[in-house]
Amino acid sequence: MASPVPVKEKKLMDVKLGELPGWILMRGFTHRGIAGAFQRGYYPYYNKYVNVKKGSLAGISMVLAAYVLFNCCRCYKELKQERLRKYH
Amino acid sequence: MNENLFTSFTTPTMMGLPIVVLIIMFPSILFPSPSRLINNRLVSLQQWLVQLTSKQMLAIHSHKGQTWALMLMSLILFIGSTNLLGLLPHSFTPTTQLSMNLGMAIPLWAGTVVTGFRYKTKASLAHFLPQGTPIPLIPMLVIIETISLFIQPVALAVRLTANITAGHLFMHLIGGAALALTNISASIALITFIILILLTILEFTVALIQAYVFTLLVSLYLHDNT
Numbered sequence: 001m002a003s004p005v006p007v008k009e010k011k012l013m014d015v016k017l018g019e020l021p022g023w024i025l026m027r028g029f030t031h032r033g034i035a036g037a038f039q040r041g042y043y044p045y046y047n048k049y050v051n052v053k054k055g056s057l058a059g060i061s062m063v064l065a066a067y068v069l070f071n072c073c074r075c076y077k078e079l080k081q082e083r084l085r086k087y088h
Numbered sequence: 089m090n091e092n093l094f095t096s097f098t099t100p101t102m103m104g105l106p107i108v109v110l111i112i113m114f115p116s117i118l119f120p121s122p123s124r125l126i127n128n129r130l131v132s133l134q135q136w137l138v139q140l141t142s143k144q145m146l147a148i149h150s151h152k153g154q155t156w157a158l159m160l161m162s163l164i165l166f167i168g169s170t171n172l173l174g175l176l177p178h179s180f181t182p183t184t185q186l187s188m189n190l191g192m193a194i195p196l197w198a199g200t201v202v203t204g205f206r207y208k209t210k211a212s213l214a215h216f217l218p219q220g221t222p223i224p225l226i227p228m229l230v231i232i233e234t235i236s237l238f239i240q241p242v243a244l245a246v247r248l249t250a251n252i253t254a255g256h257l258f259m260h261l262i263g264g265a266a267l268a269l270t271n272i273s274a275s276i277a278l279i280t281f282i283i284l285i286l287l288t289i290l291e292f293t294v295a296l297i298q299a300y301v302f303t304l305l306v307s308l309y310l311h312d313n314t
Contacts, residue, residue, distance in 0.1 A: 042117060050120070055129045060118065064176060067114065071178040074107070078095050079178075 093260055097253065100180045112182045115169035138165070145307055152207070153314040156307070163192070164303040171252060171295030175288070183298075184253045189245035196306050197241040204313025212313060244305060251298050255291045262287060 049059035072079065081088055099108050122131045142161050146154050167183060174181025182188050204212035216233040217226065266280035 038117075046120065050130055051128050053128065060130060063118065064173075067173070068176050068178065071176070071180065074100055074180075075095070075178055078092070081092075 093257060096178070096180065096256070096260070097184050099185075108180070108182070111180050112170075112188075115166065115173060118169060119165065145303065148311055149307065150314055153307075153310050156310055159196070160303050160307055163196070163306065164299050167192075167248070167302055168296055168299035171299060172292070174252065174256065175291055175295065181252060181256065183248055184256065186245060186249045189248045190241070193241040193244035193248075193302075197244065197309060200306065200309040200313045201237070203310070208313070215312065240305075240309065244302060248298055248302055251294055255287075255294055259284070259287055259291065 045063075049055065049062065099106060100111060101107065119134060120131055122135060126132070127135070138161060141164060142157060145160060145164075146157050149156070170181060170183050173179060174183070201212070204215075216230050216237075218229065218233075221229050262280060262284050266277055266284055269277040269280055
């Protein structure tokens with residue numbers, strides 16, 4: 001999977017799916033980096049759904065739904081045991 | 089089932105990374121800072137609520153105590169929002185951890201006590217002896233008042249931890265019981281489910297009340313000392 005531009009320099013939307021793990025590992029996990037990434041990613045969403053004159057409940061409830069999904073991913077290992085299967 | 093109950097209170101890590109800091113910082117994005125005179129609905133609603141609460145809470149304080157307004161309002165917003173977010177399914181509530189509540193209670197309580205001792209030393213020391221005690225009882229009463237002073241931060245932290253943790257555990261248990269009873273007897277399962285609904289309503293109120301109580305007590309300690 002050779003690409004003309006080095007993988008590290010691309011933005012997230014330009015990275016192909018196969019290159020994603022390599023991209024994540026090469027970015028480096030600084031706390032400021034993660035927080036900055038969240039901030040930059042959140043502003044377009046906020047301006048489109050919440051920061052409007054007649055914003056509704058949907059804007060903030062989508063954020064809460066994403067939070068629930070994030071937490072489900074976090075504890076998926078324990079949730080797997082609660083499925084109704086004969087063999088886990 | 090025993091281990092299942094307490095796994096939701098462990099420090100959250102994902103792929104080995106501690107993401108508890110992210111979870112603690114999450115409520116802050118639900119409170120956007122107002123940038124205009126007239127903002128969007130979310131921010132206007134929050135502004136109105138904050139004004140209502142701050143007027144109520146700071147009415148009893150003198151001018152010196154009202155310099156704590158920012159601290160008290162951010163405290164009640166943080167604890168209230170964190171407790172309410174903990175009621176979402178599978179989420180982690182930072183206020184169930186005693187470490188965090190002690191970290192909030194001890195500095196705030198110490199701040200009020202130190203303020204009192206710095207600016208009104210005689211009055212702060214006078215708090216150790218209630219008015220009108222008989223003379224023979226004075227030594228014992230000073231000891232008792234000292235103990236009750238030092239127990240204040242511990243009580244603040246443990247009250248918040250115990251209330252939220254107990255509520256979450258109770259919901260886990262009743263929910264598990266309701267699920268297990270569906271195969272045995274449908275009517276009892278229905279009753280348990282109604283109990284679960286009532287419990288959830290209780291938890292919403294407890295979340296808000298605990299935030300209020302914490303902040304109110306801190307402000308009371310402040311009022312004593314300013």
